[in-house]
Amino acid sequence: MEKTIGDSPAFTSRQKIIIAILALLQFTVILDFMVISPLGDILMKTMNMTTANFGFAVSAYAFSAGISGLMAAGFADKFDRKKLLIFFYTGFIIGTVFCALSTSYTMLLMARIVTGLFGGVIGSVSLAIVTDLFVIHQRGRVMGFIQMAFATSQILGIPVGLYFANNWGWHSAFIMITVLGVLILIGIITQMEPIIKHLEVQSDKSPFLHLWHTLSNKRYQVGFASIAFLSVGGFMLQPFGSAFLVNNIHISQLELPMVFFFTGLSVLFIMPLVGKLSDKISKFKLFAAGSILSIIMILIYTNLNPIPLWEIVVINMILFMGIMSRMIPATTLNTAIPGLEDRGAYMSISSSLQQIAGGIAAVCAGFIVHQKTKTSPIENYDILGYVIAVITLCTVFLIWRVNQLVKSKDTEAKEVTI
Template identity: 25%
Template sequence: MSDIQLERKVVWLAALIQLANVLDFMIILPLGPDLTTSIGIPSSRMGLLGGIYTFAAAISAIVMAPYLDRFDRKRAVLFFLAGLAVSTYLCSFAYDTYSMLAARTLAGIFGGPVTALSLSMVVDVVPISRRARSIAIVSSAFTVSSVFGIPFALKLAGLMDWTMPFIVIGIFSGIVCIAIYFLLPSMTGHIDENTDKTKKVPILPMVKKPIIRTSYIMASLQSFAQFMLFAGSINYFIFNLGFDREGLDEIYFVGGSLSFIAMMLTGRIVDKYGSRLLSFIITVFYVCVLADGYLHQPFMSVPFIFCSFMLCAAMIGVVTSSIASEAPDEQERAAYMSVQSTCRHLAAGAGGIVATAILSTNPDGSLNNIHILAYLTILCIASLPVLIFMLRNMLDRKSLA
């Protein structure tokens, strides 16, 4: 098998892994009303059901980080993805809040390392010259899930019952496992047979490296900022700006479709021209959208604000992910990605907590203090080009050493 054929196979299998993982992560909140009416889970507990997966994934990823690089990538990803498939299927047997919490916790335990392993597979086989567009393909799982996966799952729940989305996602994850078993070759190139170093990657010495710390700060700031503002955005658009709720499906579809196209283009641009100038251009547009959309009565329409928000978030995500993938050494990639996954999950959870603490709701459903979240988000987003510039300089020095 040629290197190009192997790259394509690994990239698309990694994208399917991410799609299964993202669908499992995202489906719980849209199903909230069905879970409330069918098995009596209070609406006030929906945030807990979403958050328990995030924190379980974060803890699992950090616990497994020292060990993932000692195993064949194929065997490791099969184990954790099969666990995710089974735990997602078990969600369909939940009968109250606590049984669902247990199933979601189990899913998070398996889901955390899966993210790290799928990205490590891509970094292992794709050279830097083509890596950004490959990461864009893998990262597009979130967009595909938003545009097609979640609406389809909700349609299934409406036609049958709330258990069907969990059953179908579990089956889909199982099918991806079968595809990996038959199509993915053994991946042990990251293992140094002459030493014992990969039996347990020391996490603390790795995190102490300035290049690693910088990449983690960059990833954490991005996740924190985006989840913090997005937590209240839909209610803000509907109750503060008067957007028709019936139009949400359309703007999700348009925004997701545009984001998918933009991610593919961003990957190619980064591969060809680098990340410094592009990150600055994206950030300027991003800040302008946030400033007009959230700091006063906007001049732009709600669909334009929402789609631009999704577009900028997707594009800056490709830039940061591609440059961060160059930070670890070969023998510590899965450990690095696992800790990065932990940082992203914890930052996203922290963003949600901050949003909950700052926002307040009026009797008519409108939100107060959304502008404070916008200022914090703008501050975080504006710092990303600086961190990207610093990280690029560190990587250049590393390559010359």
């Protein structure tokens, strides 16, 4: 039985191990996706890619992840979550190996599709595990720690990946992720217990019927829409971030790791704070505040002219503080919507729609921005900022709807227990 509102139980030793494993897992998955952005300028120049080509390379992962997530959704609550995690993480590692071996744009595109087919399901399985093993008043802190994987990938992963790329070629960045992935996979196999409690409450025998019942649930549809919109801004802004910094702001390839390092450092400090706040104050108010800060900083960032390195670092730090302040409360609220019997399917569908929406956003961004030559400034980046600002406002409304649904669910649960 879950604790009462306002009570935040301490973590057990076993729970701490699970949090560490999931955080490290997310670190590699996030790094695999995010390292494409700082490598973007190198990849576009070495493989003769246009901005539209690069948009497709980014979105290939997202589309395949979304499709695989939908296909897996009906089966997500039918198996031990540990076994699902091992299966999909193994496939993700294999896909990353193919990325490292790519020698052309077409090969890289295919490798990103394979990686997405497996990597896209990992996040939803992880969220289902969090929801199964932690009560609602622990999840904010859990998500805070797991989302620190984003910051750690910025502080350690991306700078090290860029260092590898600058010294041994861009392929070496994916080799680094592969080695880390194998070590984490061993940790999952040896340290995580089977997670099968959800198997006791299954009602739909057919996986496809289970998928349909989850998709057709009116409450769930609000959550699906909110999470899909939440990902659009990041997918639009990040893919061309390094190309914008190099060609518009005149930051050198050697200075890029500094930008990502200090940005990630700021996020590393803000994540635990946001996680704790989301367990103590209104998650929606925290999300709304983060959204306002994000809109302001995105409009400033996308309209920048050449400025000193320290100024771009400060702007990036504040921007990502706003972005991360949205992710934790929104994700935590979303985990409270589904019932135990639907959690795996719900998280899979949410992740799929998030990836598909993000893939569409990356393709759209590739057509909105333009670069005349390999060294020309990125054009129309300011228009991208205005589009993201409008989408962010729409997301605030959708998360408000989710918040209302969670409140009504809590009220119904209390009435049942009385």
